Each structure stands twice: as structure tokens, then as C-alpha cells.
Amino acid sequence: MESPVQYHAPLFQFLAKDSRFRLKVMYMSQRGVKPFYNPQLKMTLQWDIPVLEGYDYVFLNNHSPITDDGGSFWTLLNLGVHKTIAQEKFDAVWVHGYGYATCWLALLACQATGTPLFLRGESEDFFPRAKWKNQLRDLGLSVFLKQVAAALYIGSYNREFYLNHHVPEERLFYVPYNVDNDWFNVQTPERLEFRKQIRAELGLDENTVVFIMASKHRPDRYPMDVIQAFCQVPKDLNAALLVLGDGVLRPELEAYTQAYGDGRHIHFLGLIPQSKYPGYMGTGDILIHPSSETWGCAINEGISASLAVISSDQVLGWRDMVHPEVNGLIYPFHNVEALAKCIVSLAQQPERVQQMRQASRKLSEEMDFGVCADGVVAASERFGRVNHN
Structure with a gap:
């Protein structure tokens, strides 16, 4: 996970309360816990709700020399991810996308330790890209997706993306994007x-x-x-x-x-x-x-x-x-x-x-946190470490 954000933290809190999980979140950045500058908005932001309560987590040291937080591939380079994955002996490691160097380090760590890798993100084939960008992306994807034990798709376009890139249907599990329905209940x-x-x-x-x-x-x-x-x-x-x-x-x-x-x-x-x-x-x-x-x-x-x-x-x-x-x-x-x-x-x-x-x-x-939990459990039962080896 890149950094603590208000979208994902409630889901982690929900999963931590579910007896089917032993959850530990590895954060690559403290962006959001500490005030951060958003270059697109040109202002400094900080969440005013707790995003670290209710679940176990660790902040990995970022060794990237890039300090502009611009979201490029080398912005996040957390060399300690291998050690953490090796020590924790996870049944599976769930990464959010493949757009940072640390995601690839996690992939290598999972290969070295025999840990199944689950992928969840917003990848799609809908928007046009320059030919060279498509070729470069597809080259990287062909490597990354072959090592993915389960793809946790967030919606229909995302599901089509995985199928288009030859991820077998039996490795696809529905884990939708959503928010805390209790928190957004406006009928109180x-x-x-x-x-x-x-x-x-x-x-x-x-x-x-x-x-x-x-x-x-x-x-x-x-x-x-x-x-x-x-x-x-x-x-x-x-x-x-x-x-x-x-x-x-x-x-x-x-x-x-x-x-x-x-x-x-x-x-x-x-x-x-x-x-x-x-x-x-x-x-x-x-x-x-x-x-x-x-x-x-x-x-x-x-x-x-x-x-x-x-x-x-x-x-x-x-x-x-x-x-x-x-x-x-x-x-x-x-x-x-x-x-x-x-x-x-x-x-x-x-x-x-x-x-x-x-x-x-x-x-x-109908697409609440319970649906997410069931999707992750189904992926773990099918492709987690216990059933993977």
C-alpha cells in the first residue's frame, strides 16, 4: 500500500476485526499521516480522521533519492520490503498496483520466499496511450502478471483488463472498491x-x-x-x-x-x-x-x-x-x-x-466491505500459501 488514505483504512479496520484474517499492512510512505503537499491542488493536506487505528501496520523506510512525491516509478523504493515479507511468513501478500519500484521488490520477495502474490488496482485498457507506452507497459505486465497468484478485480473494466492480459478466470476474485457505508449513512x-x-x-x-x-x-x-x-x-x-x-x-x-x-x-x-x-x-x-x-x-x-x-x-x-x-x-x-x-x-x-x-x-x-472480505478469503483459500504449496 502506498500510504495511509481515507479510502482504504476503513477496509483494513474491517478486515482486522474478521477472525478469518491476520492482517498486517506495509506502508511505503507516511504521506497523509503527516501533512503533505499536493502539487495538483497546490496546497498542503492532512487527513483529520484516524487512518492508522484498528489494525496492525508497519512503515517501511523509503530509500528513493526522489523527494518530489510526484508519483513516478522510482518515487517509492522501500528496500526493507523483502525482509518484512520473509520475517512475517504471510499466507499471501496483497499489493496495490505495479506502478512503483517497491511493488516489484515485493514481487521478487514473494518469489524468493514462496509467498503467493495478490494484485488489486485500477488497471484498464480503456484509455488510449502512445504506442511506445503500451509496448513498455505490456512488456512489464507480461512479467508481473505471470507471478500473480490471484487478481482482486475492483469492477467490470478491471476484470476485462485481466482477461485481456491472459490472467485465467479462475484466478479472478471480486474485491470491489467501496467506502464505509456506516460512516456515509446520511439517514441518522x-x-x-x-x-x-x-x-x-x-x-x-x-x-x-x-x-x-x-x-x-x-x-x-x-x-x-x-x-x-x-x-x-x-x-x-x-x-x-x-x-x-x-x-x-x-x-x-x-x-x-x-x-x-x-x-x-x-x-x-x-x-x-x-x-x-x-x-x-x-x-x-x-x-x-x-x-x-x-x-x-x-x-x-x-x-x-x-x-x-x-x-x-x-x-x-x-x-x-x-x-x-x-x-x-x-x-x-x-x-x-x-x-x-x-x-x-x-x-x-x-x-x-x-x-x-x-x-x-x-x-x-451490495458492494460493501463484507463482499471484499469474502473475495479475499476465497482467493486465500484457493491460492494462499497453505493451499499454494
Whole structure:
């Protein structure tokens, strides 16, 4: 695991309570435990929720000479991973991806110690790449994937990736990306009261259909598409947009809103602390996710928080988290006019939105931590050390 993050720590805490596991997490970095600079947002961040409680872990020393934390292959070079794997005698080692040098060191350590290697990540074949990048990636993959005992796929595109790269189907196990459904439960009395409070502060009533964009304000997340689309909806609709997050594009987004918002309810709430994030998500009815990315963790959070979803068709997790016309709508990526039509359609049908919200929460519960645990157990029973040798 690269570093402690708010997405994965709750899963580790859940698995640690499951008697079927003896879990120890090897972290390659203390990024997140300590304040860290995010170059994409151009600001220093730190999680304000506990990400190290409730499970066993160790921080491996990073010997990389690269200090910019830019995410390149050589950013994380934890030479002690071999010693830790040899000492612990794990039944299996689960790595998140293959994009860092330490992932390959873990692969070598597993080979040397006879430890089965499990792989979980966001790999896909959907997005186009330069020919030389594909050739280089496929060369590395042909080596790495041959040594993988089990691939823990997170969703349908990820599953197709493994099959395309000749991982046998019997080595595939469903371990979906998800979030803590208890943490994001917005139907508690406290969260419902928070919803009323925030809406009142913003001048919105309970009948207002509230859309939420929860995204980093950077070019590759396309937040301007949402602002432009919302500025096209009729002003007489009882609808509002809450913009959560921050980043380099925020001044541009606010300037466009000031110029073209023309009285529409668009509210910039900034970067929300993780401890308060579910409450703010629960203030809304519909999540808009305009991005182009390999999964879409914001949609995980949205459906867990009982939000209907409008997603771009280039957020690859949509096939697993958004059932069109059931809990949301899908529109062509970067098509502002199509997005505006989706917004208007749902704003005009508040009763339908409530049905979609219920469907979202139900879907989130069908891909919860228990499903992950069962997937890892199935992989361990089939390919763990006890059954592997």
C-alpha cells in the first residue's frame, strides 16, 4: 500500500476485526499521516480522521533519492520490503498496483520466499496511450502478471483488463472498491439535522433539488463542464449546485459563475474536512461526476450517501455503480449540453430522484466491505500459501 488514505483504512479496520484474517499492512510512505503537499491542488493536506487505528501496520523506510512525491516509478523504493515479507511468513501478500519500484521488490520477495502474490488496482485498457507506452507497459505486465497468484478485480473494466492480459478466470476474485457505508449513512438523526441546517444557511428549502460536485478543481477532472452546464438550466427551477473541493481552477470556476450564473444557486464550499464530508454529501440529492478516470471514488461516496448520480461515460466505475435510469444517468464525456439536459431532467422530477437515491444506497450495500472480505478469503483459500504449496 502506498500510504495511509481515507479510502482504504476503513477496509483494513474491517478486515482486522474478521477472525478469518491476520492482517498486517506495509506502508511505503507516511504521506497523509503527516501533512503533505499536493502539487495538483497546490496546497498542503492532512487527513483529520484516524487512518492508522484498528489494525496492525508497519512503515517501511523509503530509500528513493526522489523527494518530489510526484508519483513516478522510482518515487517509492522501500528496500526493507523483502525482509518484512520473509520475517512475517504471510499466507499471501496483497499489493496495490505495479506502478512503483517497491511493488516489484515485493514481487521478487514473494518469489524468493514462496509467498503467493495478490494484485488489486485500477488497471484498464480503456484509455488510449502512445504506442511506445503500451509496448513498455505490456512488456512489464507480461512479467508481473505471470507471478500473480490471484487478481482482486475492483469492477467490470478491471476484470476485462485481466482477461485481456491472459490472467485465467479462475484466478479472478471480486474485491470491489467501496467506502464505509456506516460512516456515509446520511439517514441518522444527526445527519438529517445537519442537512436542514446547511440548506437553511444557504437559503435552500427541503424541496430544493440539490446537486453536488465533489471533485478536485483541476483540468483533468473537468469541473468547468458542471459549472457551464448548470448555468444553462432554467432559472425558475428549484435547484442548486454545491461545489465541494478546491484546486488551481477554483478562481476560474468562480469567475465563470459570477459572469454567467445569473442568480442561479451555485455555492462554492471549499475543501471539506474528512470528518465532516459525509454530512455535506448528505445535504445533496444528486452527485455530478464529470471526470475521465480509471474508477471514480467520489461515486462510491455518493451512492453510499444515498445520492443519485449523473456521471460521464469515461468514469470507468460507472458500469458498476450507476445503473442508468435506476439510480442515475450517464452522459457522453465533455458534452456540456448533454449534461445540462440530465440536470434539468432530474431537477424536474424530485420524486424520481428520491427513488434513485434509495436505489443508490441499496447498490452501495451490495458492494460493501463484507463482499471484499469474502473475495479475499476465497482467493486465500484457493491460492494462499497453505493451499499454494
